[in-house]
Amino acid sequence: xxxxxxxxxIFLVLSYGFWVSSNFKDIAAGVALFLFxxxxxxxxxxxxxxxxxxxxxxxxxxxxxxxxxxxxxSTALMQSSSLVSVITISFLSAQLIGxxxxxxxxxxxxxxxxxxxxxxxxxxxxxxxxxYALPILVFGVVFLMQSSQKIxxxxxxxxxxxxxxxxxxxxxEGFSAYSQHIDLTQYAMTGVAGLLAFTLIGIAATVIMQSxxxxxxxxxxALAVGQITYENALALTIGANVGTTITAILGxxxxxxxxxxxxxxxxxFNLVTGLVALVFLQPLLSAVDIISSWAGIGQTDHTLKLAVxxxxxxxLGVLLMLPMINTLVSWLERHLREDKVEHDKPRYLSEASxxxxxxxxxxxxxxxxxxFRNAFTVIAHGISLRRASITSDEDLWQLVxxxxxxxxxxxxxxYARNIKDIYSANIEFLSRAQAEAPREYAETYNALRRANMxxxxxxxxxxxxxxxxxxxxxxxxxxxxxxxxxxxARIGEVLRELATLRDGDDAVVTLLSLDxxxxxxxxxxxxxxxxxxxxxxxxxxxxxxxxxxxxxGAYVKEVIRKLLDMYEELHKAGLTxxxxxxxxxxxxxxxxxxxxxxxxxxxxxxxxxxx
Amino acid sequence: MTNxxxxxxxxxxxxxxxxxxxxxxxxxxxxxxxxxxxxxxLHASLDQIEDEHERRKIKQNIEVLKLQRKKGVGVYKELKxxxxxxxx
Numbered sequence: 001x002x003x004x005x006x007x008x009x010i011f012l013v014l015s016y017g018f019w020v021s022s023n024f025k026d027i028a029a030g031v032a033l034f035l036f037x038x039x040x041x042x043x044x045x046x047x048x049x050x051x052x053x054x055x056x057x058x059x060x061x062x063x064x065x066x067x068x069x070x071x072x073x074s075t076a077l078m079q080s081s082s083l084v085s086v087i088t089i090s091f092l093s094a095q096l097i098g099x100x101x102x103x104x105x106x107x108x109x110x111x112x113x114x115x116x117x118x119x120x121x122x123x124x125x126x127x128x129x130x131x132y133a134l135p136i137l138v139f140g141v142v143f144l145m146q147s148s149q150k151i152x153x154x155x156x157x158x159x160x161x162x163x164x165x166x167x168x169x170x171x172x173e174g175f176s177a178y179s180q181h182i183d184l185t186q187y188a189m190t191g192v193a194g195l196l197a198f199t200l201i202g203i204a205a206t207v208i209m210q211s212x213x214x215x216x217x218x219x220x221x222a223l224a225v226g227q228i229t230y231e232n233a234l235a236l237t238i239g240a241n242v243g244t245t246i247t248a249i250l251g252x253x254x255x256x257x258x259x260x261x262x263x264x265x266x267x268x269f270n271l272v273t274g275l276v277a278l279v280f281l282q283p284l285l286s287a288v289d290i291i292s293s294w295a296g297i298g299q300t301d302h303t304l305k306l307a308v309x310x311x312x313x314x315x316l317g318v319l320l321m322l323p324m325i326n327t328l329v330s331w332l333e334r335h336l337r338e339d340k341v342e343h344d345k346p347r348y349l350s351e352a353s354x355x356x357x358x359x360x361x362x363x364x365x366x367x368x369x370x371x372f373r374n375a376f377t378v379i380a381h382g383i384s385l386r387r388a389s390i391t392s393d394e395d396l397w398q399l400v401x402x403x404x405x406x407x408x409x410x411x412x413x414x415y416a417r418n419i420k421d422i423y424s425a426n427i428e429f430l431s432r433a434q435a436e437a438p439r440e441y442a443e444t445y446n447a448l449r450r451a452n453m454x455x456x457x458x459x460x461x462x463x464x465x466x467x468x469x470x471x472x473x474x475x476x477x478x479x480x481x482x483x484x485x486x487x488x489a490r491i492g493e494v495l496r497e498l499a500t501l502r503d504g505d506d507a508v509v510t511l512l513s514l515d516x517x518x519x520x521x522x523x524x525x526x527x528x529x530x531x532x533x534x535x536x537x538x539x540x541x542x543x544x545x546x547x548x549x550x551x552x553g554a555y556v557k558e559v560i561r562k563l564l565d566m567y568e569e570l571h572k573a574g575l576t577x578x579x580x581x582x583x584x585x586x587x588x589x590x591x592x593x594x595x596x597x598x599x600x601x602x603x604x605x606x607x608x609x610x611x
Numbered sequence: 612m613t614n615x616x617x618x619x620x621x622x623x624x625x626x627x628x629x630x631x632x633x634x635x636x637x638x639x640x641x642x643x644x645x646x647x648x649x650x651x652x653l654h655a656s657l658d659q660i661e662d663e664h665e666r667r668k669i670k671q672n673i674e675v676l677k678l679q680r681k682k683g684v685g686v687y688k689e690l691k692x693x694x695x696x697x698x699x
Contacts (some may be wrong), residue, residue: 139694174638233639379626397664460680505645506641506642506645507641508638508642509645509646509649512642512679515674515675516675516676517672518669519671519672519674519675520671523667523671532636577634577638580635581635581638581639581642584682584683584686585642585679585682585683585686586679587675587678587679588680591678592675595671595674595675595678597673598674599670599671599674603655
């Protein structure tokens with residue numbers, strides 16, 4: 001609703017402005033170029049966010065001071081607190097960092113973004129930026145034409161800087177031409193009313209442009225030519241600082257609860273900081289004067305003094321909020337809770353991580369593990385076993401034989417509640433992430449897609465199996481009962497083995513141990529086939545029952561094969577090294593058959609089929 | 612491009628390959644050691660288990676480990692030979 005009114009209103013105001021004043025056109029074009037420059041820079045930095053930035057971020061969150069420093073340094077370097085916020089939300093959504101670490105980064109980013117004012121006030125206004133902008137743009141476009149992603153990234157950064165410079169140049173030109181015709185200071189307001197009114201204007205301007213950096217540049221260029229008063233500029237700066245939280249709030253709308261908590265922390269920080277700056281404006285201004293005279297900034301150099309003020313009140317906010325970070329974390333966790341939903345939802349996927357291939361990969365890996373945990377329960381119930389029984393030390397054979405233990409569940413309902421939404425989200429996320437990721441990620445994403453499909457295929461096979469399984473495990477014929485209980489034990493055994501494969505072990509060794517499960521399964525299948533032959537020969541079961549046993553045996557085989565394939569795909573996708581070693585050592589299917597056959601031959605005198 | 616520069620680039624390329632081979636050998640050796648250790652543990656447990664079903668499973672696992680190790684040792688020897696023949 002708001003969008004429907006806001007957007008046409010902005011168009012109307014802009015059109016009217018362009019019609020009545022060519023200087024207004026220059027200023028608006030400057031803002032548009034500046035914003036476009038920021039978008040280009042973000043695009044460029046994303047090319048580097050795959051490796052160095054992510055490694056730095058994951059290492060920077062074990063201590064609060066590290067998170068804070070990371071926020072300051074990365075935002076100062078990239079000149080984009082939005083990009084740092086988006087990356088932090090994606091890390092948090094994938095649960096690669098904790099909320100306290102994420103908040104530390106956001107606090108740091110608030111401080112880091114104040115360097116923008118210093119750059120514009122200290123450099124942007126003092127040199128002819130357009131002279132630099134055009135050559136930078138030309139170099140940037142040349143780099144953009146290269147095939148290497150990193151060089152292209154550098155190209156985007158240069159093009160971004162070029163447009164930023166051009167934007168500042170046009171804003172400067174527009175305001176200085178304006179000052180020859182109109183004096184905007186006639187609209188200046190003093191006192192508390194002025195303070196509040198201009199704070200609100202600062203908020204509104206930043207919400208519309210979704211960039212405090214752009215608002216601040218606009219304020220500084222207007223202040224430099226005396227189109228706004230120093231006092232009003234201060235209020236606008238405070239407003240810009242509060243309004244900037246809109247980017248984080250918008251970014252968190254599609255994020256999970258962790259992303260929403262982080263956006264709330266951002267809002268709390270900026271509101272508190274803004275409030276402190278408004279209430280303690282006079283003492284802050286005295287501090288600005290002292291610091292400015294100490295740093296050699298002239299008494300009338302209001303633009304640099306504004307930069308001092310911007311840094312000072314954000315620093316004050318960090319100092320005030322830092323000791324309360326743990327209280328803030330527990331308050332957010334208490335008040336922003338995950339909705340209790342009937343249907344289990346994805347936990348680790350977020351829009352923010354789509355543009356960052358490594359993070360997207362880790363997020364979807366975690367989500368596939370989540371899907372498998374849910375599938376484990378559905379499959380266990382499908383074969384009438386409890387999850388807890390499978391993961392316990394109980395003898396599975398004893399367990400499946402205990403009478404009267406049918407678990408009545410609606411598998412379709414369980415699928416709809418615990419699998420469907422996560423599976424669909426994973427498949428959609430993988431398609432979108434793959435479209436945005438470089439080609440080298442294609443095989444990993446394909447493996448993850450196959451792992452998801454294997455999970456669902458295993459559940460579907462259990463559904464088919466269950467039709468005969470439930471009546472047959474209660475059959476009056478002890479041989480039929482035993483064979484179907486063997487099916488249950490075989491699936492239960494594989495689930496147990498997969499649950500106990502040690503994650504802490506070397507990943508290649510863990511993957512290689514799947515061959516041991518495969519041999520055991522082939523052995524069990526061979527024994528089951530012999531048992532069915534014997535039952536038919538001795539006339540202990542009807543031919544119809546034998547046909548059902550053979551068909552259902554095929555479903556059991558399908559469930560197990562899909563589970564093992566899923567585990568292999570999922571864990572191979574996460575292998576950082578050693579994938580080659582695994583491929584060299586893993587057994588071929590004929591080797592698995594040979595081992596199963598040889599051990600069976602050695603043991604044939606004492607078969608292990610449970611009777 | 613001068614000969615020196617060409618030679619420099621070629622050396623850099625070979626060094627990367629050499630490094631990849633070394634990493635591969637190192638990883639392979641590490642995995643083989645772990646598999647050997649696991650095989651020893653299984654052998655030791657075989658003496659203490661009487662249940663036929665369990666014993667059969669352990670014997671299968673030992674055979675799997677044996678074959679995986681045999682394949683690994685073959686690859687290891689080949690890699691070592693390649694590294695030795697290229698003179699690194």
